[in-house]
Amino acid sequence: MKFFDINLYIGTPVKPLFKPVTSAKDLTKMLNNLGIEKALVWHLTQYYYFPSEGNNILSKEIKGYKNLYGSFVILPPHTKEMDLGPKFFKSMKENNIKAIRVFPTRNHYELNKVVFGKFFDEISERRIPVLISMARENHNWSMIYGIMKDFPKLTCILCDMGSWDHTRMYLPLMETYENFYVETSLVCLHEGTLELIVKTYGPERILFGSGFPEIYFESSMLQIIHADIPESFKKKIAYENAVRLISRAEV
Amino acid sequence: MKYKSKLIKEFFEKGKVEDCPIIDMHGHMGPFYGANYSYNTPEKMVNEMDRVGVKMLVFCHHGTLMSPDIGNAPSIEAVRKFPNRLRAYCGVNPHFSDVVKKEIKSFKKYSDVYVGFKFLPPYQEASLLHEGYKPVLEFADDNELLILTHTWGYRDNCGPKPVRKLLEKYHKIKLLIGHSFHDEWDAAIEIAKDFKNVYLELTAVLDNRGVLESFVENVGSQRIVFGTDYPWFDHHYYIGSVLGADITDEDRKNILYRNAEKLLKPFIKK
Numbered sequence: 001m002k003f004f005d006i007n008l009y010i011g012t013p014v015k016p017l018f019k020p021v022t023s024a025k026d027l028t029k030m031l032n033n034l035g036i037e038k039a040l041v042w043h044l045t046q047y048y049y050f051p052s053e054g055n056n057i058l059s060k061e062i063k064g065y066k067n068l069y070g071s072f073v074i075l076p077p078h079t080k081e082m083d084l085g086p087k088f089f090k091s092m093k094e095n096n097i098k099a100i101r102v103f104p105t106r107n108h109y110e111l112n113k114v115v116f117g118k119f120f121d122e123i124s125e126r127r128i129p130v131l132i133s134m135a136r137e138n139h140n141w142s143m144i145y146g147i148m149k150d151f152p153k154l155t156c157i158l159c160d161m162g163s164w165d166h167t168r169m170y171l172p173l174m175e176t177y178e179n180f181y182v183e184t185s186l187v188c189l190h191e192g193t194l195e196l197i198v199k200t201y202g203p204e205r206i207l208f209g210s211g212f213p214e215i216y217f218e219s220s221m222l223q224i225i226h227a228d229i230p231e232s233f234k235k236k237i238a239y240e241n242a243v244r245l246i247s248r249a250e251v
Numbered sequence: 252m253k254y255k256s257k258l259i260k261e262f263f264e265k266g267k268v269e270d271c272p273i274i275d276m277h278g279h280m281g282p283f284y285g286a287n288y289s290y291n292t293p294e295k296m297v298n299e300m301d302r303v304g305v306k307m308l309v310f311c312h313h314g315t316l317m318s319p320d321i322g323n324a325p326s327i328e329a330v331r332k333f334p335n336r337l338r339a340y341c342g343v344n345p346h347f348s349d350v351v352k353k354e355i356k357s358f359k360k361y362s363d364v365y366v367g368f369k370f371l372p373p374y375q376e377a378s379l380l381h382e383g384y385k386p387v388l389e390f391a392d393d394n395e396l397l398i399l400t401h402t403w404g405y406r407d408n409c410g411p412k413p414v415r416k417l418l419e420k421y422h423k424i425k426l427l428i429g430h431s432f433h434d435e436w437d438a439a440i441e442i443a444k445d446f447k448n449v450y451l452e453l454t455a456v457l458d459n460r461g462v463l464e465s466f467v468e469n470v471g472s473q474r475i476v477f478g479t480d481y482p483w484f485d486h487h488y489y490i491g492s493v494l495g496a497d498i499t500d501e502d503r504k505n506i507l508y509r510n511a512e513k514l515l516k517p518f519i520k521k
Contacts, residue, residue: 017436018461035252163455165286165483189458191299191485192289216460216495218259223487226266228302 003036004242007159007183007209011044018213024061034217038067046073059095071099076115084119092251099129105137113150124153126250135160141169148177155179161186174201185211188223195228203233207242258500267304274511277454277478278310288482293329297336303486311369315342330364340369345383355390366518367397372409379413392421399427404435411438418446427452436462443470454478457492464497472502476510
Protein backbone atom coordinates (compact mmCIF):
# COMPACT_ATOMS: atom_id res chain seq x y z
CA MET A 1 0.00 0.00 0.00
CA LYS A 2 1.30 3.45 -0.91
CA PHE A 3 1.41 6.16 1.76
CA PHE A 4 1.48 9.97 1.61
CA ASP A 5 2.30 11.41 5.04
CA ILE A 6 0.81 14.87 5.56
CA ASN A 7 1.92 15.45 9.14
CA LEU A 8 5.60 15.25 10.00
CA TYR A 9 8.44 17.61 10.64
CA ILE A 10 12.18 18.05 10.33
CA GLY A 11 14.26 19.71 13.03
CA THR A 12 15.35 19.50 16.63
CA PRO A 13 12.99 20.32 19.51
CA VAL A 14 14.19 22.34 22.50
CA LYS A 15 13.73 19.31 24.74
CA PRO A 16 14.16 16.15 22.68
CA LEU A 17 12.57 12.99 23.98
CA PHE A 18 13.09 11.18 20.71
CA LYS A 19 15.72 10.98 18.03
CA PRO A 20 14.96 13.89 15.68
CA VAL A 21 15.44 13.93 11.93
CA THR A 22 17.32 17.04 10.92
CA SER A 23 17.60 16.84 7.15
CA ALA A 24 15.43 16.13 4.13
CA LYS A 25 18.04 13.60 3.05
CA ASP A 26 17.69 11.53 6.25
CA LEU A 27 13.92 11.87 6.21
CA THR A 28 13.68 10.66 2.62
CA LYS A 29 15.80 7.63 3.50
CA MET A 30 13.42 6.76 6.36
CA LEU A 31 10.35 7.29 4.19
CA ASN A 32 11.78 5.06 1.47
CA ASN A 33 12.42 2.25 3.96
CA LEU A 34 8.84 2.44 5.14
CA GLY A 35 7.28 2.68 1.69
CA ILE A 36 6.02 6.23 2.24
CA GLU A 37 6.19 7.76 -1.23
CA LYS A 38 5.40 11.40 -0.49
CA ALA A 39 5.22 13.74 2.47
CA LEU A 40 3.97 17.21 3.37
CA VAL A 41 6.54 18.48 5.86
CA TRP A 42 7.20 21.45 8.07
CA HIS A 43 10.28 22.52 10.00
CA LEU A 44 10.51 23.02 13.76
CA THR A 45 12.25 26.39 13.34
CA GLN A 46 8.91 27.63 11.96
CA TYR A 47 7.47 26.94 15.41
CA TYR A 48 10.28 27.29 17.92
CA TYR A 49 12.12 30.24 16.35
CA PHE A 50 10.22 32.43 13.89
CA PRO A 51 7.78 31.63 11.05
CA SER A 52 9.45 33.62 8.24
CA GLU A 53 12.93 32.35 9.06
CA GLY A 54 11.57 28.86 9.46
CA ASN A 55 9.79 29.10 6.09
CA ASN A 56 13.12 29.95 4.45
CA ILE A 57 14.92 27.12 6.24
CA LEU A 58 12.23 24.64 5.20
CA SER A 59 12.34 25.83 1.57
CA LYS A 60 16.10 25.37 1.42
CA GLU A 61 15.93 21.98 3.13
CA ILE A 62 13.39 20.38 0.80
CA LYS A 63 14.76 21.94 -2.41
CA GLY A 64 15.39 19.22 -4.97
CA TYR A 65 13.37 16.55 -3.14
CA LYS A 66 10.43 15.94 -5.42
CA ASN A 67 8.74 13.61 -2.93
CA LEU A 68 8.62 16.35 -0.27
CA TYR A 69 6.13 19.21 -0.24
CA GLY A 70 6.29 22.00 2.30
CA SER A 71 3.90 23.98 4.50
CA PHE A 72 4.44 27.67 5.22
CA VAL A 73 3.59 29.08 8.64
CA ILE A 74 1.82 32.46 8.55
CA LEU A 75 1.52 35.53 10.80
CA PRO A 76 -1.11 38.29 10.71
CA PRO A 77 -0.21 40.78 7.93
CA HIS A 78 -0.88 43.88 10.05
CA THR A 79 2.51 43.97 11.79
CA LYS A 80 4.33 43.83 8.44
CA GLU A 81 6.41 40.91 9.69
CA MET A 82 5.00 38.83 6.85
CA ASP A 83 3.64 39.86 3.47
CA LEU A 84 0.66 37.69 2.58
CA GLY A 85 0.19 39.28 -0.87
CA PRO A 86 1.20 38.01 -4.34
CA LYS A 87 4.84 37.58 -3.26
CA PHE A 88 3.76 35.00 -0.69
CA PHE A 89 2.03 32.84 -3.28
CA LYS A 90 4.95 33.26 -5.69
CA SER A 91 7.28 32.01 -2.99
CA MET A 92 4.99 29.07 -2.31
CA LYS A 93 5.06 28.11 -5.97
CA GLU A 94 8.83 28.45 -6.31
CA ASN A 95 9.50 26.35 -3.22
CA ASN A 96 7.02 23.51 -3.72
CA ILE A 97 4.91 24.70 -0.78
CA LYS A 98 1.42 23.25 -0.97
CA ALA A 99 -0.16 24.08 2.38
CA ILE A 100 -0.28 26.54 5.26
CA ARG A 101 0.15 25.90 8.95
CA VAL A 102 -1.05 28.18 11.73
CA PHE A 103 0.09 28.28 15.35
CA PRO A 104 -2.09 31.07 16.84
CA THR A 105 -1.38 30.18 20.47
CA ARG A 106 2.39 30.02 19.99
CA ASN A 107 2.48 33.10 17.75
CA HIS A 108 0.09 35.07 19.91
CA TYR A 109 -2.78 36.08 17.63
CA GLU A 110 -6.44 35.29 17.06
CA LEU A 111 -7.38 33.01 14.20
CA ASN A 112 -10.50 34.67 12.81
CA LYS A 113 -11.98 36.87 10.11
CA VAL A 114 -10.81 40.14 11.68
CA VAL A 115 -7.20 39.01 11.44
CA PHE A 116 -7.15 36.96 8.23
CA GLY A 117 -10.34 37.95 6.34
CA LYS A 118 -8.94 38.75 2.90
CA PHE A 119 -6.18 36.16 3.00
CA PHE A 120 -8.42 33.29 4.09
CA ASP A 121 -10.97 34.25 1.42
CA GLU A 122 -8.20 33.90 -1.11
CA ILE A 123 -6.82 30.59 0.13
CA SER A 124 -10.37 29.24 0.32
CA GLU A 125 -10.77 30.06 -3.38
CA ARG A 126 -7.34 28.65 -4.21
CA ARG A 127 -8.18 25.52 -2.19
CA ILE A 128 -4.87 25.69 -0.33
CA PRO A 129 -5.11 23.48 2.76
CA VAL A 130 -4.64 24.95 6.22
CA LEU A 131 -3.31 22.52 8.82
CA ILE A 132 -4.07 23.12 12.49
CA SER A 133 -2.47 21.09 15.27
CA MET A 134 -5.12 20.58 17.95
CA ALA A 135 -2.59 19.43 20.54
CA ARG A 136 -0.57 22.62 20.00
CA GLU A 137 -3.72 24.76 20.24
CA ASN A 138 -4.81 23.23 23.55
CA HIS A 139 -7.90 21.83 21.81
CA ASN A 140 -9.45 25.23 21.27
CA TRP A 141 -12.62 23.96 19.61
CA SER A 142 -14.35 27.35 19.76
CA MET A 143 -11.60 28.69 17.52
CA ILE A 144 -12.09 25.86 15.02
CA TYR A 145 -15.87 26.24 14.99
CA GLY A 146 -15.40 30.00 14.54
CA ILE A 147 -12.96 29.78 11.65
CA MET A 148 -15.13 27.26 9.80
CA LYS A 149 -18.19 29.45 10.31
CA ASP A 150 -16.28 32.47 8.99
CA PHE A 151 -14.81 30.57 6.02
CA PRO A 152 -17.12 27.65 5.20
CA LYS A 153 -15.24 26.80 2.00
CA LEU A 154 -11.83 26.68 3.70
CA THR A 155 -9.86 23.47 3.19
CA CYS A 156 -9.01 22.77 6.81
CA ILE A 157 -7.09 19.74 8.09
CA LEU A 158 -7.06 19.08 11.82
CA CYS A 159 -3.89 17.35 12.98
CA ASP A 160 -2.56 15.88 16.24
CA MET A 161 -6.11 15.41 17.47
CA GLY A 162 -5.11 14.46 21.01
CA SER A 163 -4.98 11.42 23.24
CA TRP A 164 -8.60 11.73 24.33
CA ASP A 165 -11.31 10.94 21.85
CA HIS A 166 -12.67 14.14 20.25
CA THR A 167 -15.26 12.68 17.88
CA ARG A 168 -18.06 14.57 19.64
CA MET A 169 -16.19 17.75 18.65
CA TYR A 170 -15.09 17.11 15.09
CA LEU A 171 -17.82 14.93 13.59
CA PRO A 172 -20.32 17.84 13.54
CA LEU A 173 -17.71 19.82 11.58
CA MET A 174 -17.33 16.97 9.09
CA GLU A 175 -21.09 16.88 8.75
CA THR A 176 -21.35 20.62 8.09
CA TYR A 177 -18.31 21.59 6.05
CA GLU A 178 -17.39 19.71 2.88
CA ASN A 179 -13.73 20.80 2.95
CA PHE A 180 -13.12 19.83 6.57
CA TYR A 181 -10.57 16.98 6.96
CA VAL A 182 -8.96 15.02 9.78
CA GLU A 183 -5.48 13.55 9.93
CA THR A 184 -4.80 10.08 11.34
CA SER A 185 -1.81 10.33 13.69
CA LEU A 186 -4.03 10.41 16.77
CA VAL A 187 -7.44 9.68 15.20
CA CYS A 188 -6.15 6.16 14.51
CA LEU A 189 -5.17 5.85 18.17
CA HIS A 190 -8.81 5.50 19.09
CA GLU A 191 -10.39 2.10 18.78
CA GLY A 192 -13.08 2.00 16.10
CA THR A 193 -12.92 5.70 15.22
CA LEU A 194 -11.64 5.27 11.66
CA GLU A 195 -14.44 2.77 11.05
CA LEU A 196 -17.01 5.14 12.57
CA ILE A 197 -15.95 8.09 10.40
CA VAL A 198 -15.82 6.02 7.23
CA LYS A 199 -19.23 4.50 7.90
CA THR A 200 -20.83 7.92 8.35
CA TYR A 201 -18.90 10.25 6.04
CA GLY A 202 -16.96 7.97 3.68
CA PRO A 203 -13.15 7.75 3.38
CA GLU A 204 -12.51 10.92 1.35
CA ARG A 205 -11.88 13.31 4.23
CA ILE A 206 -9.39 11.31 6.27
CA LEU A 207 -5.69 11.78 5.49
CA PHE A 208 -2.76 9.67 6.62
CA GLY A 209 -0.41 11.55 8.90
CA SER A 210 2.17 9.94 11.17
CA GLY A 211 2.92 12.72 13.65
CA PHE A 212 6.59 11.75 13.23
CA PRO A 213 9.04 12.24 14.89
CA GLU A 214 6.92 12.50 18.06
CA ILE A 215 4.99 9.35 17.13
CA TYR A 216 6.16 6.19 15.37
CA PHE A 217 5.32 5.95 11.66
CA GLU A 218 4.27 2.35 12.22
CA SER A 219 1.44 3.21 14.65
CA SER A 220 -1.05 4.70 12.19
CA MET A 221 0.29 2.63 9.30
CA LEU A 222 -0.45 -0.72 10.96
CA GLN A 223 -3.85 0.53 12.09
CA ILE A 224 -4.85 1.68 8.59
CA ILE A 225 -3.54 -1.44 6.86
CA HIS A 226 -5.62 -3.67 9.15
CA ALA A 227 -8.61 -1.40 9.76
CA ASP A 228 -12.03 -3.01 9.42
CA ILE A 229 -12.89 -1.08 6.23
CA PRO A 230 -12.72 -1.92 2.49
CA GLU A 231 -9.30 -2.00 0.83
CA SER A 232 -10.26 0.74 -1.62
CA PHE A 233 -11.03 3.04 1.35
CA LYS A 234 -7.66 2.30 2.93
CA LYS A 235 -5.89 3.34 -0.29
CA LYS A 236 -7.76 6.63 -0.29
CA ILE A 237 -6.84 7.36 3.32
CA ALA A 238 -3.23 6.24 2.96
CA TYR A 239 -2.42 8.05 -0.29
CA GLU A 240 -5.07 9.05 -2.79
CA ASN A 241 -6.88 11.72 -0.75
CA ALA A 242 -3.65 13.60 -0.09
CA VAL A 243 -2.63 13.46 -3.76
CA ARG A 244 -6.02 14.89 -4.72
CA LEU A 245 -5.80 17.66 -2.16
CA ILE A 246 -2.25 18.68 -3.04
CA SER A 247 -2.95 18.59 -6.79
CA ARG A 248 -5.95 20.87 -6.55
CA ALA A 249 -4.21 23.55 -4.44
CA GLU A 250 -3.67 26.59 -6.70
CA VAL A 251 -0.48 28.17 -5.43
CA MET B 252 8.50 -1.56 2.78
CA LYS B 253 11.83 -2.85 4.06
CA TYR B 254 10.97 -4.76 7.25
CA LYS B 255 13.52 -4.52 10.06
CA SER B 256 12.56 -7.91 11.52
CA LYS B 257 10.53 -11.08 11.00
CA LEU B 258 7.98 -10.09 13.62
CA ILE B 259 7.41 -6.68 12.03
CA LYS B 260 6.92 -8.31 8.62
CA GLU B 261 4.39 -10.79 10.01
CA PHE B 262 2.34 -8.17 11.83
CA PHE B 263 2.26 -5.87 8.82
CA GLU B 264 1.34 -8.66 6.42
CA LYS B 265 -1.15 -10.58 8.55
CA GLY B 266 -2.31 -8.22 11.28
CA LYS B 267 -1.81 -10.86 13.95
CA VAL B 268 0.91 -13.39 14.65
CA GLU B 269 0.13 -16.82 16.02
CA ASP B 270 3.27 -17.23 18.10
CA CYS B 271 3.05 -13.67 19.43
CA PRO B 272 -0.44 -13.38 20.92
CA ILE B 273 -1.28 -10.09 22.59
CA ILE B 274 -2.13 -9.89 26.30
CA ASP B 275 -3.59 -6.53 27.25
CA MET B 276 -3.12 -5.83 30.96
CA HIS B 277 -4.98 -2.51 31.11
CA GLY B 278 -8.54 -2.45 29.86
CA HIS B 279 -11.96 -1.11 30.67
CA MET B 280 -15.49 -1.78 29.45
CA GLY B 281 -18.74 0.09 29.03
CA PRO B 282 -19.52 3.65 27.91
CA PHE B 283 -17.74 6.70 29.34
CA TYR B 284 -18.90 10.24 30.08
CA GLY B 285 -16.08 12.08 28.36
CA ALA B 286 -15.58 10.18 25.14
CA ASN B 287 -17.18 7.93 22.55
CA TYR B 288 -16.10 4.30 22.37
CA SER B 289 -17.34 2.22 19.49
CA TYR B 290 -16.66 -1.21 20.98
CA ASN B 291 -17.64 -1.11 24.63
CA THR B 292 -19.77 -4.20 25.27
CA PRO B 293 -18.19 -7.58 26.16
CA GLU B 294 -19.41 -9.07 22.87
CA LYS B 295 -18.09 -6.27 20.67
CA MET B 296 -14.82 -6.16 22.57
CA VAL B 297 -14.13 -9.89 22.32
CA ASN B 298 -15.13 -9.85 18.66
CA GLU B 299 -12.57 -7.12 17.99
CA MET B 300 -9.97 -8.94 20.12
CA ASP B 301 -10.43 -11.96 17.81
CA ARG B 302 -9.94 -9.79 14.75
CA VAL B 303 -6.68 -8.23 15.94
CA GLY B 304 -5.16 -11.20 17.79
CA VAL B 305 -5.64 -10.27 21.44
CA LYS B 306 -5.65 -13.47 23.48
CA MET B 307 -6.57 -12.00 26.86
CA LEU B 308 -7.73 -8.69 28.31
CA VAL B 309 -7.53 -7.78 32.00
CA PHE B 310 -9.91 -4.93 32.72
CA CYS B 311 -12.06 -3.02 35.17
CA HIS B 312 -15.47 -1.76 34.04
CA HIS B 313 -15.95 2.02 33.69
CA GLY B 314 -19.14 1.77 35.72
CA THR B 315 -17.28 0.21 38.64
CA LEU B 316 -14.66 2.93 38.68
CA MET B 317 -16.81 5.97 37.97
CA SER B 318 -19.97 5.26 39.95
CA PRO B 319 -20.17 3.81 43.49
CA ASP B 320 -23.74 2.76 42.68
CA ILE B 321 -22.67 0.17 40.13
CA GLY B 322 -19.93 -1.91 41.75
CA ASN B 323 -18.08 -4.86 40.21
CA ALA B 324 -21.09 -6.80 38.89
CA PRO B 325 -20.61 -5.83 35.20
CA SER B 326 -16.98 -7.02 35.28
CA ILE B 327 -17.92 -10.31 36.94
CA GLU B 328 -20.69 -10.95 34.44
CA ALA B 329 -18.43 -10.22 31.46
CA VAL B 330 -15.61 -12.50 32.65
CA ARG B 331 -18.02 -15.34 33.30
CA LYS B 332 -19.41 -14.89 29.81
CA PHE B 333 -15.94 -15.03 28.21
CA PRO B 334 -13.81 -16.96 30.74
CA ASN B 335 -11.06 -17.76 28.24
CA ARG B 336 -10.63 -14.19 27.06
CA LEU B 337 -11.25 -11.89 30.01
CA ARG B 338 -10.07 -11.39 33.58
CA ALA B 339 -10.90 -8.48 35.87
CA TYR B 340 -9.32 -6.25 38.43
CA CYS B 341 -11.64 -5.73 41.38
CA GLY B 342 -12.33 -2.00 41.34
CA VAL B 343 -12.28 -0.24 44.71
CA ASN B 344 -13.15 3.27 45.82
CA PRO B 345 -11.25 4.20 49.00
CA HIS B 346 -14.00 6.57 50.21
CA PHE B 347 -16.32 3.61 50.95
CA SER B 348 -14.60 1.48 53.58
CA ASP B 349 -17.61 -0.81 54.17
CA VAL B 350 -17.82 -1.64 50.48
CA VAL B 351 -14.07 -2.18 50.33
CA LYS B 352 -14.28 -4.62 53.26
CA LYS B 353 -17.03 -6.56 51.47
CA GLU B 354 -15.01 -6.69 48.25
CA ILE B 355 -12.02 -8.10 50.14
CA LYS B 356 -14.20 -10.64 51.94
CA SER B 357 -15.75 -11.88 48.72
CA PHE B 358 -12.54 -11.70 46.64
CA LYS B 359 -11.81 -15.43 46.83
CA LYS B 360 -15.36 -16.26 45.82
CA TYR B 361 -14.46 -14.72 42.48
CA SER B 362 -11.13 -16.43 41.98
CA ASP B 363 -12.27 -17.30 38.46
CA VAL B 364 -12.75 -13.59 37.75
CA TYR B 365 -10.18 -11.46 39.60
CA VAL B 366 -6.42 -11.24 39.37
CA GLY B 367 -6.11 -8.32 41.77
CA PHE B 368 -7.30 -4.75 42.24
CA LYS B 369 -7.57 -1.55 40.25
CA PHE B 370 -6.91 1.88 41.80
CA LEU B 371 -7.97 5.08 40.05
CA PRO B 372 -7.24 7.78 42.64
CA PRO B 373 -7.60 11.08 40.73
CA TYR B 374 -10.91 10.15 39.12
CA GLN B 375 -12.24 9.23 42.57
CA GLU B 376 -10.88 12.41 44.11
CA ALA B 377 -8.47 10.52 46.35
CA SER B 378 -4.76 10.05 46.85
CA LEU B 379 -2.98 6.73 46.55
CA LEU B 380 -2.12 7.21 50.21
CA HIS B 381 -5.80 7.36 51.22
CA GLU B 382 -6.42 5.19 54.30
CA GLY B 383 -9.20 3.40 52.42
CA TYR B 384 -6.65 1.63 50.24
CA LYS B 385 -4.79 0.21 53.26
CA PRO B 386 -6.86 -2.98 53.81
CA VAL B 387 -6.73 -3.70 50.08
CA LEU B 388 -2.98 -3.30 49.98
CA GLU B 389 -2.54 -5.56 53.01
CA PHE B 390 -4.80 -8.22 51.53
CA ALA B 391 -3.10 -7.97 48.13
CA ASP B 392 0.34 -8.17 49.74
CA ASP B 393 -0.59 -11.23 51.81
CA ASN B 394 -1.93 -12.97 48.72
CA GLU B 395 0.66 -11.72 46.20
CA LEU B 396 -1.98 -10.19 43.96
CA LEU B 397 -1.66 -7.76 41.08
CA ILE B 398 -2.57 -4.13 41.54
CA LEU B 399 -2.97 -1.89 38.53
CA THR B 400 -2.96 1.72 39.58
CA HIS B 401 -3.47 4.78 37.47
CA THR B 402 -0.43 7.04 37.74
CA TRP B 403 0.64 10.29 36.10
CA GLY B 404 3.79 12.33 36.34
CA TYR B 405 4.13 15.36 38.58
CA ARG B 406 0.93 14.57 40.51
CA ASP B 407 0.72 14.51 44.28
CA ASN B 408 -2.15 12.02 44.35
CA CYS B 409 -0.83 9.45 41.86
CA GLY B 410 2.75 10.41 41.03
CA PRO B 411 6.07 8.83 41.99
CA LYS B 412 6.08 10.07 45.59
CA PRO B 413 2.98 8.23 46.89
CA VAL B 414 3.85 5.16 44.81
CA ARG B 415 7.32 5.01 46.35
CA LYS B 416 5.79 5.22 49.83
CA LEU B 417 3.52 2.25 49.10
CA LEU B 418 6.34 0.22 47.65
CA GLU B 419 8.51 0.78 50.70
CA LYS B 420 5.83 -0.98 52.74
CA TYR B 421 4.38 -3.62 50.43
CA HIS B 422 6.93 -5.92 48.81
CA LYS B 423 4.83 -8.85 47.65
CA ILE B 424 2.18 -7.16 45.56
CA LYS B 425 2.92 -6.96 41.84
CA LEU B 426 2.36 -3.29 41.15
CA LEU B 427 1.55 -2.34 37.57
CA ILE B 428 2.29 1.36 37.13
CA GLY B 429 -0.52 2.37 34.78
CA HIS B 430 0.71 4.98 32.26
CA SER B 431 4.21 4.77 33.82
CA PHE B 432 4.02 8.22 35.47
CA HIS B 433 3.23 9.81 32.12
CA ASP B 434 5.70 12.60 31.27
CA GLU B 435 7.84 11.90 34.34
CA TRP B 436 9.53 9.04 32.55
CA ASP B 437 12.82 9.18 34.46
CA ALA B 438 10.92 8.67 37.72
CA ALA B 439 9.30 5.55 36.26
CA ILE B 440 12.74 4.18 35.45
CA GLU B 441 14.08 5.00 38.92
CA ILE B 442 11.16 3.32 40.70
CA ALA B 443 11.36 0.25 38.48
CA LYS B 444 15.07 0.00 39.27
CA ASP B 445 14.51 0.38 43.01
CA PHE B 446 11.58 -2.04 43.40
CA LYS B 447 11.59 -5.41 41.70
CA ASN B 448 7.85 -5.91 42.21
CA VAL B 449 7.09 -3.03 39.82
CA TYR B 450 6.01 -3.35 36.19
CA LEU B 451 5.81 -0.41 33.81
CA GLU B 452 2.53 -0.38 31.90
CA LEU B 453 2.34 1.23 28.46
CA THR B 454 -1.12 2.77 28.04
CA ALA B 455 -0.74 6.39 26.82
CA VAL B 456 3.00 5.82 26.70
CA LEU B 457 3.19 4.41 23.19
CA ASP B 458 2.10 7.56 21.36
CA ASN B 459 5.30 9.17 22.66
CA ARG B 460 8.14 7.98 20.44
CA GLY B 461 11.35 7.21 22.30
CA VAL B 462 9.99 6.37 25.75
CA LEU B 463 9.77 2.63 25.21
CA GLU B 464 13.37 2.48 24.00
CA SER B 465 14.43 4.29 27.16
CA PHE B 466 12.46 1.90 29.39
CA VAL B 467 13.94 -1.17 27.67
CA GLU B 468 17.46 0.22 27.86
CA ASN B 469 17.24 1.18 31.53
CA VAL B 470 14.85 -1.33 33.08
CA GLY B 471 14.86 -4.23 30.61
CA SER B 472 11.95 -5.61 28.63
CA GLN B 473 11.07 -8.22 31.27
CA ARG B 474 9.30 -5.66 33.44
CA ILE B 475 7.22 -3.84 30.87
CA VAL B 476 3.64 -4.87 30.15
CA PHE B 477 1.40 -4.02 27.22
CA GLY B 478 -1.85 -2.16 27.88
CA THR B 479 -4.23 -0.02 25.86
CA ASP B 480 -7.06 1.22 28.09
CA TYR B 481 -9.16 -0.76 25.60
CA PRO B 482 -11.79 0.23 24.40
CA TRP B 483 -10.06 3.62 24.53
CA PHE B 484 -7.06 2.89 22.35
CA ASP B 485 -6.52 0.77 19.30
CA HIS B 486 -4.51 -2.44 19.57
CA HIS B 487 -2.95 -2.23 16.12
CA TYR B 488 -1.90 1.37 16.74
CA TYR B 489 -0.06 0.39 19.92
CA ILE B 490 1.35 -2.81 18.42
CA GLY B 491 2.62 -0.60 15.57
CA SER B 492 4.40 1.55 18.14
CA VAL B 493 6.08 -1.48 19.72
CA LEU B 494 7.13 -2.59 16.22
CA GLY B 495 8.41 0.89 15.39
CA ALA B 496 10.52 1.15 18.54
CA ASP B 497 14.22 0.48 18.19
CA ILE B 498 14.24 -2.74 20.27
CA THR B 499 14.61 -6.45 19.45
CA ASP B 500 11.89 -8.96 18.56
CA GLU B 501 12.63 -10.74 21.86
CA ASP B 502 11.94 -7.48 23.71
CA ARG B 503 8.74 -7.05 21.72
CA LYS B 504 7.54 -10.55 22.63
CA ASN B 505 8.33 -9.98 26.30
CA ILE B 506 6.27 -6.80 26.24
CA LEU B 507 3.38 -7.98 24.09
CA TYR B 508 2.66 -11.23 25.98
CA ARG B 509 5.42 -13.10 27.82
CA ASN B 510 5.61 -10.87 30.90
CA ALA B 511 1.83 -10.79 31.22
CA GLU B 512 1.64 -14.55 30.84
CA LYS B 513 3.98 -14.95 33.83
CA LEU B 514 2.02 -12.45 35.91
CA LEU B 515 -1.30 -14.14 35.15
CA LYS B 516 -0.09 -17.72 35.60
CA PRO B 517 -1.16 -18.04 39.27
CA PHE B 518 -4.67 -16.87 38.43
CA ILE B 519 -5.52 -18.84 35.34
CA LYS B 520 -6.23 -22.52 35.68
CA LYS B 521 -5.41 -24.62 32.64
